[in-house]
Amino acid sequence: MSDNRQPLLKVRDLKVTFGKGRHAVSAVAGVSFDIFPGETLGLVGESGCGKSTTGKALMRIIEPSSGSIELEGTSLIGQKGRTLRNLRTHMQMIFQDPISSLNPRRRVKDIVAEPLDCWKSVTGNERDVLVSDLLSKVGIDPKVYGNRYARQFSGGQCQRISIARSLAMRPKLLICDEMVSALDVSVQAQILNLLEDLKDEYGLTLLFIAHDLAVVKNVSDRVAVMYLGKICEIGPSDALYEAPAHPYTKFLLGAALEADPDSPMHNQVLEGEPPSPLNPPSGCRFRTRCPNATEKCANEEPLPQEVAVGHQVSCHFPLTIKQK
Amino acid sequence: MSNAILIEQASIVEKPEKKAPLGPLFWICVGWIALNFLGAIFANVLPLQNPLYQDYASINAGPSLHHLFGTDDIGRDIFARIVFGSRVSIAVGFGAMVIGFGIGTPLGMLAAYRRGRFDTFMTAFMYILLAFPAIIATIAVLSFWTPRSLLKIIIVIGLASVPLVYRVIRTAALAVSTKDYIIAAKVQGATDRRILLKELLPNIAPIGVSFLLIGVATVIALEGTLAFLGLSVSPPTPSWGNMINESRTVLQDNPWLAIFPSLALCLFLLSLNFIGDRLRNHFDVTEVKL
Amino acid sequence: MSDLSHELLVVEDLSTTFNTMGGPLPAVANVSFTLARNETIGIVGESGSGKTVLSRTIMGLQPRTNVSVTGSVLLNGNQMVGASESFKRGLWGTEVAMVFQDPMTSLNPVMRVGKQIDESLRVRLGMSKQDAKARAIELLELVGIPSPAHRYMAYPGQLSGGMRQRVVIAIALAGSPKLLMADEPTTGLDVTIQAQILNLLDELKDRLKMSVVLVTHDLGVVATRTSRIAVMYAGRIVETGSTRDVFTNHRMPYTRALLDSSPKVANASHTRLVTIPGRPPNLLQLSAGCSFAPRCSFATDKCHQERPELQAADEPGHAFACWNPLPTQTEPAPHER
Numbered sequence: 001m002s003d004n005r006q007p008l009l010k011v012r013d014l015k016v017t018f019g020k021g022r023h024a025v026s027a028v029a030g031v032s033f034d035i036f037p038g039e040t041l042g043l044v045g046e047s048g049c050g051k052s053t054t055g056k057a058l059m060r061i062i063e064p065s066s067g068s069i070e071l072e073g074t075s076l077i078g079q080k081g082r083t084l085r086n087l088r089t090h091m092q093m094i095f096q097d098p099i100s101s102l103n104p105r106r107r108v109k110d111i112v113a114e115p116l117d118c119w120k121s122v123t124g125n126e127r128d129v130l131v132s133d134l135l136s137k138v139g140i141d142p143k144v145y146g147n148r149y150a151r152q153f154s155g156g157q158c159q160r161i162s163i164a165r166s167l168a169m170r171p172k173l174l175i176c177d178e179m180v181s182a183l184d185v186s187v188q189a190q191i192l193n194l195l196e197d198l199k200d201e202y203g204l205t206l207l208f209i210a211h212d213l214a215v216v217k218n219v220s221d222r223v224a225v226m227y228l229g230k231i232c233e234i235g236p237s238d239a240l241y242e243a244p245a246h247p248y249t250k251f252l253l254g255a256a257l258e259a260d261p262d263s264p265m266h267n268q269v270l271e272g273e274p275p276s277p278l279n280p281p282s283g284c285r286f287r288t289r290c291p292n293a294t295e296k297c298a299n300e301e302p303l304p305q306e307v308a309v310g311h312q313v314s315c316h317f318p319l320t321i322k323q324k
Numbered sequence: 325m326s327n328a329i330l331i332e333q334a335s336i337v338e339k340p341e342k343k344a345p346l347g348p349l350f351w352i353c354v355g356w357i358a359l360n361f362l363g364a365i366f367a368n369v370l371p372l373q374n375p376l377y378q379d380y381a382s383i384n385a386g387p388s389l390h391h392l393f394g395t396d397d398i399g400r401d402i403f404a405r406i407v408f409g410s411r412v413s414i415a416v417g418f419g420a421m422v423i424g425f426g427i428g429t430p431l432g433m434l435a436a437y438r439r440g441r442f443d444t445f446m447t448a449f450m451y452i453l454l455a456f457p458a459i460i461a462t463i464a465v466l467s468f469w470t471p472r473s474l475l476k477i478i479i480v481i482g483l484a485s486v487p488l489v490y491r492v493i494r495t496a497a498l499a500v501s502t503k504d505y506i507i508a509a510k511v512q513g514a515t516d517r518r519i520l521l522k523e524l525l526p527n528i529a530p531i532g533v534s535f536l537l538i539g540v541a542t543v544i545a546l547e548g549t550l551a552f553l554g555l556s557v558s559p560p561t562p563s564w565g566n567m568i569n570e571s572r573t574v575l576q577d578n579p580w581l582a583i584f585p586s587l588a589l590c591l592f593l594l595s596l597n598f599i600g601d602r603l604r605n606h607f608d609v610t611e612v613k614l
Numbered sequence: 615m616s617d618l619s620h621e622l623l624v625v626e627d628l629s630t631t632f633n634t635m636g637g638p639l640p641a642v643a644n645v646s647f648t649l650a651r652n653e654t655i656g657i658v659g660e661s662g663s664g665k666t667v668l669s670r671t672i673m674g675l676q677p678r679t680n681v682s683v684t685g686s687v688l689l690n691g692n693q694m695v696g697a698s699e700s701f702k703r704g705l706w707g708t709e710v711a712m713v714f715q716d717p718m719t720s721l722n723p724v725m726r727v728g729k730q731i732d733e734s735l736r737v738r739l740g741m742s743k744q745d746a747k748a749r750a751i752e753l754l755e756l757v758g759i760p761s762p763a764h765r766y767m768a769y770p771g772q773l774s775g776g777m778r779q780r781v782v783i784a785i786a787l788a789g790s791p792k793l794l795m796a797d798e799p800t801t802g803l804d805v806t807i808q809a810q811i812l813n814l815l816d817e818l819k820d821r822l823k824m825s826v827v828l829v830t831h832d833l834g835v836v837a838t839r840t841s842r843i844a845v846m847y848a849g850r851i852v853e854t855g856s857t858r859d860v861f862t863n864h865r866m867p868y869t870r871a872l873l874d875s876s877p878k879v880a881n882a883s884h885t886r887l888v889t890i891p892g893r894p895p896n897l898l899q900l901s902a903g904c905s906f907a908p909r910c911s912f913a914t915d916k917c918h919q920e921r922p923e924l925q926a927a928d929e930p931g932h933a934f935a936c937w938n939p940l941p942t943q944t945e946p947a948p949h950e951r
Contacts, residue, residue, distance in 0.1 A: 046804035046805060046806060046807075047775070047804050059511055061507055061510070061511065085513040085514075085515070086513065088510075088511055088512070088513045089512070089513050091511075092511060092512075093507075093508070093511055095504040095507070095508065096504075097504055100503040100504045100505065101504040101505055101508055102505050103505045103523050103526075103527070104527070105526045105527055106522075106523075106526075114509065114512060114514070115512040115513065118512055118513050118514045118515075118518065119513060154893065156893070162508070165508070165512075169512070169513075184660040184661050184831065185660060185831065185833075185872065185875055185876045186660060186871070186872070186875045186889065186890040187893070188875075188876075189875040189876070189877070189887040189888065189889040189890075190889045190891075192877070192887055193886060193887055193889060196884065196886075211804070211805065212805075212877075213805070213879055214876070214877040214878055214879045214881075215877050217877070217879060217881070217883050218877040218881065218883060218884065218885060218887065219883070219884070220883060221883065221884075237883040238882055238883055241879060251806060252805060252806065253879065254809075255805045255806045255808065255809040256805060256834070256879050257805075257808065257809075257812075257832060257834025257835055257837070258834055258837060258878065258879065258880075259833035259834045259837050259861070259873060259876055259878070260837055260838075260861070261837045261838060261857050261858050261861045261862070263837065263838060269806070269809050269810055269813060270806040270809070270810075271810070273774050273776060273777070273807075274774075
């Protein structure tokens, strides 16, 4: 990256393979990116592209098969036991299903205090004050609702409580795994605004994983597009959306359903189905559905090349883009 | 931002927390069980006839003021024997379940949480044990492990129930351990022990408790079966099963010897089952059903 | 209203009330609309708006116990409300068919896909085994499944989400219905597959001269594929009209709020989203006034006290339920208090 800052998170050639031998499925097939402090990196792609798996591998919820993950210089791979648990406090995750993210039998304020209780870093009165403060910040009145059970809240409220819980240890990196996908549009808007406000206040860095292009663009500074376990394009959101360099990104944007009756209907639709990850195409993985594919695409896997400042694409024939 | 939050709070409508009502019958059953417990504990100090005293003057007598439930074929007071007999049933029922759950629950929870090799081996082992009819195993062991005592019976039945408890707990724990909040707890840095106790256990407790009560009922009935085969506590110690067994030979002359212990057994089991069922309904935290 | 005898579907004052532990729950209240032949209407609303209950009520799928349905649903002249099960069964598949959201639960996972299509052909239309199989393969081809003869033998689990949804559509079309009810047919599918399925529905609709009721929460889905839209909130239709009118000249503030709160690809990154404060009302405790009033920035006293009925707007076919509607616009007007 052409940046003088040190990345907060450095991921190099991350691979996650399930199963063995002939039945091995490479869900993530060599993914590399940096996330800089204070920025939001959006990770977008369709089902099966490996974006959720990447997020879980970063948190070591799923074990990476190979590659390196460095958080502020400390490697996250190979850590075990107490060291791993310690490192985990620097990275937190928010999940897709708000209801199953919270223990239905626990009270809200205990859930938010749980990280503090695990580490006994803050106790007694200070702990209670901190918990109340967190709940207020996410829009849940601690005096009225702090004692209620998690099962009594709606999806949007549960997601707020999850956010409060994840901020208790002041993590450096927050991974949001499809966190608004299960919410209604109006609730989604509230949660996204809340996230932006808290990001500023807590100095967070975000990895925002989602499949909704509009949501990702709204939240992210930079966006990475994944297809079948690989990143095909990564760059600043506005530039990437306005002038995508990778054909897949262009199709993805074309398929995005705009709430506008005048938007051009029947954009060139991406035909066919994504190939099975059990047997990915040789060379460029997108070539089986790409209208521009040539023999070179079948023989040689495209490596990331820079097409503009901070904008990289893995394609032999990137679509021409304006230089900004 | 604060204005928007205040408006949000004003319209937070809590989902109606309507737990399935326990009902008066539930409490009647609880009362009955409690009564039996108290009877068992305080049998010695209660104004009862001596359960072992053989009053040859009144053999196979019907119920009277002196003998509330009558006497058996060697003159012993049935009522006293039932109260003292409840000790056996309760001890066997709850004692065996304590052993069964004490061993089966941690194993089941660990297997469901850890998965991997521990789960594979333990589950295979337990399923093999389950395939073997527990009753036959119990009968076989008790036939050979003499002299019989209450403690031995409790241990044998208790161990025999471990595979089933393991299966039930493991299944319940599996459903819970895939939920995101377990992953969230791990990600916060909680130790496995903390997760098992604070996150997993409370969520499988309702199923566990209601299964425990039903298990107690089953074991008590099992004791009755063993008594029928002459494998329960040795006479003259009274137990409900023993008494029913003894009544076989004198059924025509003295139906009370069969009726009262059977009633006691039936009512106790029914109450336990009912309580177990109601508790499970009550603690079911799924949505208010339409 | 135009001459109703030409309309394929006439829904009049339809209400569905559930008998719950907490009291009567009016999931759908006083809904009326019509649908002509070869027309597509979009029913839009968030969760809790009653759109799914509405689609199921129109189909006649509500159970008889603990549910009370009043009003009238005339499907090609057949009254669905209060009709007997056997009567409704005669219509399902041949007059009207439904496509549900989750194809994995709409399909029997242990039965081959071809057999599931066969079943409806043989039971419904009384075809012989060979005829049914031939027609089933034809249908699989019609919905764009490659190598249909081969896929005929597949189990649902072996197909991708998009394929499964195509199979569900094939089953729905087996009896050549005149009306297709599609309840969130593409939610949960990938964006590129969504586009494929929606294009397929468009194509089939024209080819088979069907009408479609498209129920969804996603405004993007209805924007270019419907001629008319009805917006639902708390069980009622709060605005209805031609798609263009509802999108560009909406009068009901909820419609505006809904359109504004979805993030748009065209907006720059980090655009602050307009939110609707608060949450949808508890249907067990509805007030006498407009259900949206507690959250509406334009609400007046009258709005809180009296429920507005649908009133006609300037354009034909455009109606809204609001005491304090947004001004008619030829170009977008700013929010004003």
